[in-house]
Amino acid sequence: RIPDVVVRRMPLYLRAVEDFARREHEVVSSQELGDWTGLTPAQVRKDFTFFGEFGKQGIGYNVKFLRQQLREILRISENxxxxxxxxxxxxxxxxxxxxxxxxxxxxxxxxxxxxxxxxxxxxxxxxxxxxxxxxxxxxxxxxxxxxxxxxxxxxxxxxxxxxxxxxxxxxxxxxxxxxxxxxxxxxxxxxxxxxxxxxxxxxxxxxxxxxx
Amino acid sequence: RIPDVVVRRMPLYLRAVEDFARREHEVVSSQELGDWTGLTPAQVRKDFTFFGEFGKQGIGYNVKFLRQQLREILRISENxxxxxxxxxxxxxxxxxxxxxxxxxxxxxxxxxxxxxxxxxxxxxxxxxxxxxxxxxxxxxxxxxxxxxxxxxxxxxxxxxxxxxxxxxxxxxxxxxxxxxxxxxxxxxxxxxxxxxxxxxxxxxxxxxxxxx
Ligand SMILES: NC(=O)c1ccc[n+]([C@@H]2O[C@H](COP(=O)([O-])OP(=O)(O)OC[C@H]3O[C@@H](n4cnc5c(N)ncnc54)[C@H](O)[C@@H]3O)[C@@H](O)[C@H]2O)c1
Ligand SMILES: NC(=O)c1ccc[n+]([C@@H]2O[C@H](COP(=O)([O-])OP(=O)(O)OC[C@H]3O[C@@H](n4cnc5c(N)ncnc54)[C@H](O)[C@@H]3O)[C@@H](O)[C@H]2O)c1
Missing domain, CATH: 3.40.50.720 (NAD(P)-binding Rossmann-like Domain)
Structure with missing residues (x-):
């Protein structure tokens, strides 16, 4: 079960990743996502662990892959x-x-x-x-x-x-x-x-x- | 300068502390505040450092003192x-x-x-x-x-x-x-x-x- 407060933050993460994608970033770190959403990088990483593997910690998250994952979690493409x-x-x-x-x-x-x-x-x-x-x-x-x-x-x-x-x-x-x-x-x-x-x-x- | 995303969380902390005060808690830990607001205890402690000393970390925050501090920060008693x-x-x-x-x-x-x-x-x-x-x-x-x-x-x-x-x-x-x-x-x-x-x-x- 994913805590509701984490689910509530997901649309915010999606907006952040969409913004990095618009600016043509290939990779985004939990620090950059944290700065954009106003959370600590540790909070970002902890939130993401509820959804399985999103990307390699070392160099950060692949922007396109992360965006796709978040869109699926939030059922963005379904009516x-x-x-x-x-x-x-x-x-x-x-x-x-x-x-x-x-x-x-x-x-x-x-x-x-x-x-x-x-x-x-x-x-x-x-x-x-x-x-x-x-x-x-x-x-x-x-x-x-x-x-x-x-x-x-x-x-x-x-x-x-x-x-x-x-x-x-x-x-x-x-x-x-x-x-x-x-x-x-x-x-x-x-x-x-x-x-x-x-x-x-x-x-x-x-x-x-x-x-x- | 206090980051705006921290200021936005302050009313939530105030509601949490008001709730602990209603239930007659003397002391509240960053873990308890985190559980109530859906944040990690580290995020709670980090947010509070922007406002100076709120209480002894060891045994947690004094509920009455923390409530008063938060009410002052949010100018609750001013029109x-x-x-x-x-x-x-x-x-x-x-x-x-x-x-x-x-x-x-x-x-x-x-x-x-x-x-x-x-x-x-x-x-x-x-x-x-x-x-x-x-x-x-x-x-x-x-x-x-x-x-x-x-x-x-x-x-x-x-x-x-x-x-x-x-x-x-x-x-x-x-x-x-x-x-x-x-x-x-x-x-x-x-x-x-x-x-x-x-x-x-x-x-x-x-x-x-x-x-x-
Ligand atoms: N963010 C959200 O989730 C959300 C939800 C609902 C509505 N809205 C937004 O709120 C706004 C208002 O929505 P609404 O449904 O009440 O619209 P509305 O058309 O019913 O009301 C707008 C009012 O603004 C007045 N107005 C127009 N120009 C003005 C000006 N220059 N100065 C002062 N008043 C002026 C109009 O006379 C009217 O009374 C819209 O921008 C809408 O998109 C946002
Ligand atoms: N949370 C907030 O920040 C916020 C902001 C604005 C309004 N509100 C709340 O939103 C609600 C609506 O506000 P409003 O200004 O639109 O009120 P309103 O009186 O203008 O509209 C209420 C509508 O509900 C209808 N209604 C009454 N009983 C109903 C029922 N059993 N089933 C279906 N419809 C029914 C009425 O016919 C009316 O059209 C209120 O509870 C208000 O407190 C909350």
């Missing part, structure tokens, strides 16, 4: 379907970002093409049955049916805090594997469902340091 | 004023979250009381001049004037990508110290302005790992 529960302010902003943003001209940003938001869910009768740029908005009662039909593996929860647990339970029952939770509550789900919680106040808090 | 530029989908969701959310009953969530969003800015004439739960919405042309009047130190940028750089430049000229940028563009600002970029697709990408 991963995402569902969005809650189409309020945050839900609309996320849909706007995930559906429109990979048209940005900057390769560093924009959602990876293969992460597609294929459906949204809500309870508000005035938006259920409509669509956003081709993405249908269903009533949340149809979550299980649509998760199976669309092969949705990840659900983003953007509902008010008091409704988040009920939504998470529905997701687990529907066979969803992973949840990105924005509501400020700790969700109880079975072990086989992975929950990541995201909190923008952590970002703001670290910025307070610079306000001296 | 830090935040401005929000862009009051569209994301701006409204952030205001809703930062203004309403610290009424949540769960101490682990909710924005730190002292980070207060005191003003929003936009260009849309239909919302300029109105307010959201007491927070006034000004025209972005008044950014510099309001930043001084309110003593705003941090700006959150939630405008479309093509307008983000112009907003960042206005912020730097107005003396803003730190920017949390949501737009998918790299901002050019003078060195004394700190920019953190947040990207929800990194979170989604790491979750793709669990969809096997």
């Amino acid at each position: 991963v379907h995402v569902g969005l529960v809650g189409f309020g302010n945050l839900g609309r902003a996320l849909a706007h970002y995930l559906i429109d943003s990979h048209v940005t001209d900057n390769p560093e940003f924009g959602s990876p093409d293969k992460l597609r938001v294929t459906a949204a869910f809500d309870v508000d009768e005035s938006i259920v049955g409509t669509d956003y740029r081709g993405m249908p908005i269903f009533h949340v009662d149809r979550l299980s049916e649509i998760v199976h039909e669309h092969g949705i593996k990840i659900i983003v929860i953007a509902v008010p805090a008091r409704h988040a647990q009920a939504v998470a339970t529905k997701c687990a029952e529907a066979g969803v594997k992973a949840i990105l939770n924005f509501a400020p509550v700790t969700l109880n789900v079975p072990d086989e469902v992975k929950v990541h919680h995201t909190d923008l106040t952590l970002e703001l808090q670290s910025l307070a340091f610079y306000t001296a | 830090v004023h935040v401005g929000l530029v862009g009051f569209g989908n994301l701006g409204r969701a952030l205001a809703h979250y930062l203004i309403d959310s610290h009424v949540t009953d769960n101490p682990e969530f909710g924005s730190p009381d002292k980070l207060r969003v005191t003003a929003a800015f936009d260009v849309d004439e239909s919302i300029v001049g109105t307010d959201y739960r007491g927070m006034p919405i000004f025209h972005v042309d008044r950014l510099s004037e309001i930043v001084h009047e309110h003593g705003i130190k941090i700006i959150v940028i939630a405008v479309p990508a093509r307008h983000a750089q112009a907003v960042a430049t206005k912020c730097a000229e107005a003396g803003v110290k730190a920017i949390l940028n949501f737009a998918p563009v790299t901002l050019n600002v003078p060195d004394e302005v700190k920019v953190h970029h947040t990207d929800l697709t990194l979170e989604l990408q790491s979750l793709a790992f669990y969809t096997a």
Whole structure:
């Protein structure tokens, strides 16, 4: 079992390796990867040991090989379907970002093409049955049916805090594997469902340091 | 100078220490802090060396002393004023979250009381001049004037990508110290302005790992 905190760092390592590949480096050391991601070289090496052999320690990692390994680990080349529960302010902003943003001209940003938001869910009768740029908005009662039909593996929860647990339970029952939770509550789900919680106040808090 | 990636980890260390304090631990080791935050004990010790002496290595860190030090570093007890530029989908969701959310009953969530969003800015004439739960919405042309009047130190940028750089430049000229940028563009600002970029697709990408 790979610790979740290591998995969370993998997209960052992939961005670093993509950047070294763009700059035509053949080899990259754990020191260089550490400098790019802000970790000690020992932390980089320790993280990589969870995934088997990535390259010869002596002269560093082969950039092309490492990139391919990381892309496979993160299933970058597979279509991963995402569902969005809650189409309020945050839900609309996320849909706007995930559906429109990979048209940005900057390769560093924009959602990876293969992460597609294929459906949204809500309870508000005035938006259920409509669509956003081709993405249908269903009533949340149809979550299980649509998760199976669309092969949705990840659900983003953007509902008010008091409704988040009920939504998470529905997701687990529907066979969803992973949840990105924005509501400020700790969700109880079975072990086989992975929950990541995201909190923008952590970002703001670290910025307070610079306000001296 | 403390590396920014270390500063970004400080709120996480603070949450860990608050949790140990809640569970009435007197002392906490770098191993325990590492387990909680998902870092190696060596990474924890290395991060802490940037801030001077936090405690005797032998038996670990005194929880109360470490908590106080971290709260001082992150200016937790000072009122830090935040401005929000862009009051569209994301701006409204952030205001809703930062203004309403610290009424949540769960101490682990909710924005730190002292980070207060005191003003929003936009260009849309239909919302300029109105307010959201007491927070006034000004025209972005008044950014510099309001930043001084309110003593705003941090700006959150939630405008479309093509307008983000112009907003960042206005912020730097107005003396803003730190920017949390949501737009998918790299901002050019003078060195004394700190920019953190947040990207929800990194979170989604790491979750793709669990969809096997
Ligand atoms: N973690 C963060 O940093 C952060 C930032 C912003 C918002 N949030 C959180 O995100 C959530 C959404 O915020 P918002 O501003 O978009 O709220 P909102 O009220 O604008 O939108 C919520 C939407 O959820 C829908 N809804 C309610 N119950 C539902 C259910 N059972 N199933 C499906 N849909 C349901 C509502 O109809 C509405 O459309 C809140 O929990 C908020 O605290 C977190
Ligand atoms: N990083 C992420 O993960 C993430 C997630 C969601 C959205 N976003 C980004 O956040 C930004 C906002 O998204 P949204 O869905 O809220 O867009 P939106 O179009 O709903 O809102 C944008 C708002 O900015 C205002 N605006 C435009 N130009 C302005 C200017 N010069 N000064 C002040 N206000 C101005 C508009 O009037 C509007 O109210 C976009 O850049 C989007 O890509 C990023």
